[in-house]
Amino acid sequence: MINYEKSIVGVTIGWLLIGCTTSSPDTMQKEEKLYRPHFHFTPQTQWLNDPNGMFYFEGTYHLYFQYHPFSNVWGPMHWGHATSKDLLHWKEHPIALFPDALGTIFSGSIVVDHQNTSGFGKEGQIPIVAIYTNHDQKGEDACSNTFQTQSIAYSLDQGFHWVKYDQNPVIPNPGITDFRDPKVSWDLSSQQWIMALAVNSEVFFYHSSDLKQWSYLSRFGKGIGNHEGVWECPELMELPVAGTKEKKWVLLVSINPGGPNGGSATQYFIGDWNGKEFIPDSEFVNSMGQKHDFWLDFGTDNYASVSFNNLPHPRGKKVVIGWQSNWEYARKVPTQKWKNGMTLPREIDLLPAGTTYRMRSLPTPFWKTHLVDKKITESLAVDSKTILASIEDLALDRMQISGEMTLSKYKSYVFQMDNSQGDKLFFGYDGKKQEFFIDRSQLQIPNFNAAFSAGKQTAARNAITSTIPFQIIIDKTSLELFFDGGQTVLTALYFPSAPLEHLRLFAAQNSGEIKYFKLSEFIH
Numbered sequence: 122m123i124n125y126e127k128s129i130v131g132v133t134i135g136w137l138l139i140g141c142t143t144s145s146p147d148t149m150q151k152e153e154k155l156y157r158p159h160f161h162f163t164p165q166t167q168w169l170n171d172p173n174g175m176f177y178f179e180g181t182y183h184l185y186f187q188y189h190p191f192s193n194v195w196g197p198m199h200w201g202h203a204t205s206k207d208l209l210h211w212k213e214h215p216i217a218l219f220p221d222a223l224g225t226i227f228s229g230s231i232v233v234d235h236q237n238t239s240g241f242g243k244e245g246q247i248p249i250v251a252i253y254t255n256h257d258q259k260g261e262d263a264c265s266n267t268f269q270t271q272s273i274a275y276s277l278d279q280g281f282h283w284v285k286y287d288q289n290p291v292i293p294n295p296g297i298t299d300f301r302d303p304k305v306s307w308d309l310s311s312q313q314w315i316m317a318l319a320v321n322s323e324v325f326f327y328h329s330s331d332l333k334q335w336s337y338l339s340r341f342g343k344g345i346g347n348h349e350g351v352w353e354c355p356e357l358m359e360l361p362v363a364g365t366k367e368k369k370w371v372l373l374v375s376i377n378p379g380g381p382n383g384g385s386a387t388q389y390f391i392g393d394w395n396g397k398e399f400i401p402d403s404e405f406v407n408s409m410g411q412k413h414d415f416w417l418d419f420g421t422d423n424y425a426s427v428s429f430n431n432l433p434h435p436r437g438k439k440v441v442i443g444w445q446s447n448w449e450y451a452r453k454v455p456t457q458k459w460k461n462g463m464t465l466p467r468e469i470d471l472l473p474a475g476t477t478y479r480m481r482s483l484p485t486p487f488w489k490t491h492l493v494d495k496k497i498t499e500s501l502a503v504d505s506k507t508i509l510a511s512i513e514d515l516a517l518d519r520m521q522i523s524g525e526m527t528l529s530k531y532k533s534y535v536f537q538m539d540n541s542q543g544d545k546l547f548f549g550y551d552g553k554k555q556e557f558f559i560d561r562s563q564l565q566i567p568n569f570n571a572a573f574s575a576g577k578q579t580a581a582r583n584a585i586t587s588t589i590p591f592q593i594i595i596d597k598t599s600l601e602l603f604f605d606g607g608q609t610v611l612t613a614l615y616f617p618s619a620p621l622e623h624l625r626l627f628a629a630q631n632s633g634e635i636k637y638f639k640l641s642e643f644i645h
């Protein structure tokens with residue numbers, strides 16, 4: 122068994138030889154300028170996937186992440202670490218968790234153990250406890266079926282240094298190959314810790330009073346939802362229903378593949394939690410085989426979204442971050458120095474919708490405080506070719522477009538961003554099909570992956586109001602579309618060969634009108 126902490130030098134050299142590509146300083150500089158996001162987290166160097174163990178403590182947001190420090194493709198996982206005061210500017214710190222004798226460190230969560238239930242706190246200190254999956258690569262290579270186990274570690278300095286529990290694993294593997302991604306939270310009603318764990322394509326629930334001893338409670342998922350891929354990174358949470366005093370329980374489950382536009386995505390289920398079992402509402406019972414259309418995000422690039430622990434919100438909303446990529450092409454995205462980053466943090470709650478509810482996701486309030494309005498119009502008439510802005514007027518790679526589309530039969534709105542290199546990016550609303558879309562098939566970057574450049578990604582509209590409020594957030598390589606007040610969201614990466622220079626808007630079929638139209642620029 123390799124002790125990675127001890128043999129770090131040997132491993133580093135090994136991975137540098139195997140994993141790193143050699144890029145010239147010029148290429149690196151171009152890449153930084155063209156692709157390093159303004160307000161999305163990316164690691165300084167190397168590979169990143171899922172967000173892990175996010176928590177808030179005394180004014181600081183902590184983000185950990187699946188990280189391979191020695192290569193820009195996935196490999197032996199560590200937990201990287203970054204902190205922020207506003208969820209938009211991040212500072213990266215030394216690696217928090219290293220692989221050990223039980224394996225590498227897969228996804229998991231962190232809780233602030235205020236009552237010191239774990240007993241790890243000394244002399245009144247509040248322990249911060251991480252619960253994660255140890256992945257024993259040697260076991261997997263030897264075709265064992267017990268290579269994923271759950272372990273814990275604690276920090277007494279607010280998440281910067283960690284001590285692994287000497288009796289790990291706390292949940293041994295019962296003989297199941299996919300057995301991972303523990304997300305733990307304190308259940309107020311049953312006064313215990315609850316863990317949601319991804320097990321093949323189901324979720325198992327466990328409970329504990331001290332984070333060390335865990336007992337199995339129940340399982341969820343058979344016959345329900347989408348099962349085209351393996352279930353990963355689940356989270357059970359209670360969310361408020363907007364405009365009511367009601368609260369409902371929601372189970373987030375990431376799935377890969379099986380997403381609505383291919384590859385990785387996060388589905389959700391709504392129901393109740395009785396301290397033991399998750400009981401889905403009738404809409405979800407026996408829904409396997411039917412098209413599951415409850416997705417946290419319909420775009421291709423938001424995976425493994427989970428929430429911050431210990432983040433109080435006056436109305437009980439949660440804040441989530443997802444991995445802004447997709448397992449279909451994450452290893453191939455055209456950056457070399459680093460690969461992949463996170464979505465914009467989003468506040469989530471529920472909206473009543475007919476006989477059920479829909480999740481609403483919107484940027485956190487910090488976002489607005491960094492916007493400067495550049496163009497505001499009460500009413501914008503749109504015809505077949507309206508130029509909205511050029512790069513001279515507005516930083517097109519760090520901006521927000523917002524307003525309300527007015528509707529009549531078949532009215533479509535198509536935003537186009539382009540440059541003189543021939544890159545074209547489209548997004549908007551197709552009135553005939555009543556769906557939102559993103560089309561990144563006409564970017565000039567050599568086709569690095571067929572799935573990335575394939576046709577349109579779409580999401581059917583659920584809301585029935587006569588206007589469509591929208592908020593479109595653009596960073597250097599990402600597009601995040603929030604329609605109908607966050608009821609339908611699409612997130613997608615894009616990689617132009619040069620900066621995009623124009624923003625245009627077409628109203629197809631008829632002319633159109635956008636109310637309260639606003640173009641705003643993000644300032645640091």
Ligand code: FRU
Nearest residue numbers: 171187198227228301302353
């Ligand atoms: C999800 C995932 C998790 C796993 C981790 C490994 O993207 O596959 O299930 O813990 O990534 O890096």
